[in-house]
Amino acid sequence: MSQHYPEDLKLLVADICAIGSQLHPGTEDDLESLLTWLNPNETNSNHQLRPPALRLKNTIKVFANQPFNSSFSNDGNFEGINGLEKELLILLRQYYIFQVRLNFFFRFDNITTFKDIQRLETYYEFPLKHVFLFQRNAEEWIVERNDLRHYLLNKNNKFKVQLRQRLRTLIMDDDFDLACDVILFLNEAQGALYSRDILLDLMLIKISHFCEKHMENIYGHHFLVMETFNSFILKYWSYFARLLGCPEDDHGLTTIIYNCFEKQFIKIRIKEVFDVFINEYPESKPTILEMKKVLHHTDDFKQLVMQFLSAFEAKILNPSVTTVDALLAYVKSIKSFLLLDPTGKYLNSVVLFVKAYFQERHELVVILLYAILDLQSEEIFQHINLPIDMKRLKILAEELRDPDFNIESKHRAGGHFEKGTESFFNESSSGKAGSDTQLLYQGVLEKFLTWTPEPTDSIPRPFNQSHRNLLDVLTNMFESKEFFVSEFLKLLRKKLLTLKYYKLNRNWSKCLKLMKEKLKNEGSRMPNHESNANEESANSNNMAVMLRDTKNSEDLCKRMHQITDLDPRIFPKFISFLYWDRKLDYKNDTTIDFKLTEVLSHELEKYRNVYKELQPGRTLQLCKDQGVVELELSTRDGYTQKYDVTLEQATAIQLFDGGESNERIFLSLGEVSIQMEIGEERAQRVLQFWIGKSVLYKNHQDLYGSCEGREQEVRAQHQSPHKTSSYSQDSLLSHEQDEQDTKEFSNKIWPFIEGMLRNLGSLKVEKIHALLKVTLPKDLGYDMITHNDLESYLSMFVDDEKLAVLSNKSYKLIN
Template structure:
């Protein structure tokens, strides 16, 4: 027993002397044999595991007491200029320490049986892997901030030098040399240190890789640098209207050459230790980061990209590809909705501009998302806002029928039918079924979203074709009655295209209106020919009439005026001639509508004007006397004084009348300057000849007033919901009925309350007691 203990003691002393960490004395061949025999003795006595445990403990103590303090001492009180040198020196020291451990580890792994090196399952079975874990856990368990900054600076400088030396055309802004300094190392060109920096870079990476802590030291810095570089590159090449169209292939090629190429330099220092799977995974993550960075950058400026469509279509296609690779759809929807609301949906933007942006949005977002889900989500606030504007329908209809380069007119020329039930007009029957995205509205389908064209989507803002047809009828009437042009070929062309969109029955009234214009042209010719046949002299004032079928035209703007007697006599004569041609039909004149071409002869000049009958009647009064008061003019023309003052202001602006005293106007016969013949058109003539939309709607709703009075009379008082339901039951039936929502009915009843024709009390409406 004593002999065995002595043998074990001697063997243990041999092992500890041989494997002590940091020992640099070479081991002789005899000692090597003695060490192997000592290990065998320990294993035969089932004490082999103590050798490894002792060695591990010695390594840990050496790392704590000697290596770690000396390693971190390299970074005490260093300046920024020498930081890279200190890092290289510290890594070299660490590499020397690891080199001292390596022979001991090899001996342990070579001579110890497997059971002597086995440890708990939570640790690696290879001793070298375990030592690397000790390096990471003991030396780098808490890394000072200045060390991280030094590592960042070291790898940033290396990346900059690599980028400088590996390119011939400077791709990123800020990389150009100024002629005296190198853009890689920032030193004077004659003292360039790029090669020295790259040599140090390769050397440090090699030593860290041999130790096994390359990823631990460089991983955070390398990831941060490449992310910053990718963000910098994307912003420089993709941000701004002039940079919207950089291709995705160029960005991926840049990533492969500039970023992945540098990563290969970092992680392939030892060809025998290259981890291709790790580099491939890193490349995949960087591609994903590139797609995500590009997508976020484009989402920030997506509103501008949409406005620039179709020129910006390449950017839209790239964004579509990146959205498929990332999870940014919800971010895009939120961001674009916010951009629309802040830049479009407020009173400072014209309705026409909102519609233009909305149409561009429809086209661009359909390229971005053919399923139409993003368009449906983003443009819903735009549709609701457009519905709240009074002039939306008029702007849409005006764009449909105005000459010029506008997108709605191009859509109209496609001559596709517009239907509210869009699912019936889809071509998706021949396509493979694709499920809707998870963020799609459950109430709509991909087939219906894809089928609707732009005009159909604009119509669906209101959900009614009748509203658009009605607005077109008003716009057509206004155009006819303000231009007084009998040439209607262009209007017929638009009407035929609109028939294909909205149907012939809906546009029958418009067809009759255009027929009235053509008939009026023939009528004027027949009356003129009849006068010639009867040998009548040409009248001083030639009258041409636009004879309209009142029941097919929208309501006219009303304005009281009594024309001069000579004009009235001419109108009566025209009426007589019309009755002679048409038998039992007659004319009801609208004296405030029309166009009068009038020559005004003054002492020093003759002027020509084309104005409405109201303006002509006012200036003609000054033929009889040169001075009139507003009251006198109002009595003669049977026109309200307030409206008269506004009309007189036009002649003041032309220099023909001046206000001597309050409400007394004098004709200006002489004008300083040379006499000339001029043609002036009244700017105020742009006022619509038709009643306003609100006035027309008020007249339509007036048909319900008798029903409402009767209901309240019989039932004393009624709440709003009951009135609306009874109107729907009894008054809103039949093809000629007028639809009225409960909100519109409430506004109408509230106006009657203000007019004191109704009383609202206790949530119900009733008639005033005096009724």
């Protein structure tokens, strides 16, 4: 045995040896072997987790287990043994506990994991399976073991941290059997870690992970919180109830757990609020309605609004997002917030935040009106020179016609009924309010019978709130609602001036009715604001006058067409210029006035004279920059094409009409300018329009002529052997110069096309053409390039293996 033990231990060993010699003389060596085998500090000579040898078994039987071969009373008192044997057992127990303590504190700093203490306890308890030191007093050893555990938990911080982490790992991995061992260890130790507190914390973490797995990115379930809670209870509650030592039907605790699921649901949805409100809407309506049910505290609402605004600013309110997409996202967010909070309290925060950003987009009001009117692409591009994704605009128009949030809806933002209107949300499955199947008072009565008071800490629900709909919220983006109405009047004015046959289509009629109703309602709501009332009254009057002029023009046109001398192909509009924002004197405006052809001028003069007869005392002024001319151009081979053009464009193309002789006419830019009495720059724009339509072309002599027969002319120039040498040389030089100019221009536009395709992917020629018009500097002269010209340049890039043509006729970069 080691000689470095404390004096108390030496005395204890001496007493054991003395009593052993008295009881069994001559067995000192055997007793010393027993003490060494028991001693956990004799790592080379002790039991080493192996059963004792035969001789050692006999020694154990003689010195330790001998009393247990005798009879014991039920109360644990020894019978039939003398006092020395009893004293020897007591001394052996003290010796073993002393040695265990020495070994424990010697290893104390090295105990860092739960497995370490498990191995050590196994090491201490192994010899007790063979030596019955605590057979009749097991509580003494249990108390000693638990005291060591208690000390370990209180003093070894590293072990305590590792034990907490070990329990967390077991719980997260669903290893509840091993977790029970850790909990039992903690309960018996009664140290600085309380198992119930740790278990509740870990159960919350487990719930958090469980909710993330079963709630994230799932938006179509109506009762997701309850479904997830039930799944958790069925799968884990029996284990947690056993670990906590509580009955499984503890309804108080399960109610608290359900509240935890609601909080986790709120936390997850706040994190996903941008996807819920925009990307996944309207499929996310069920989850928004569930959010409405579980969101009760203003702090949660504020956190949700802040998270949404942060994401909305980063992902939507930046220049890379088109106005159509930004407006579509905003419309979805309005619907989502009104569905979540019908009072509109928190939506107002969103409106105020985005208002400044949207006001920087000058085309916003026009695009919104296009979506409300659901215009076709040809109508849109007449009024705006921006590339617009018609598919996205169509989706926006459909969103504005959502039956739950229709721009024409008249019900209150809070979801309450207004007399003669529908509920803001379709909460009733039996029909609309006011229908035959469910009368209005029945819905009110049902709400009264099912009413429950709101919690004191819930969001205040204002009662005195104005009636608002989706259009009201959208118009708040602008400086004033009058600005929105005035922009609509501008569009309406353009539409009526270019209207054929005096009939507005259904979309325009519905929007017109909506604006009339809006002007009427806004005027009745703000009687004290004189300036607003005057502006609304002016807008209303202008709208009424324009519609009346259109209707009167139709009636007057019918009367005029009954006169045989007038051309029935002309449908004039007689407007009151003060209400149509038109100038009275056009002759002094060089940007508008031009000379008509004699034929057209003569026909219009006839209409002027008839009008004087039908409307005595009134005179007419022709608005040459307005109206639309429907042209049908025919070629010699019988091919016809229809165009809707301006009066100026129609006048220009008629200059190239060869009449009955079908003679091809070539005019220079100056000649066109003189005949139309306009500037050359303006004449060039008009001619360029017809070049873009492939009706006219410009030859090498800078003359403009009809494209009809151009292919035969070019072929004849290349094949005829009778061309003069001077003409051939001029043509060759011109051809070489054209090639050089083409190559230089293609090199200038290539970086723009390359960057465009790299950022946006494959594009069709129409999209490329529209984007180049917007992005290229004006000094490059791209406004003179037609759709067909761009196709030629793109073909050159394909030949140079810079681009590839896909099956859908779009172009992509070759990496």
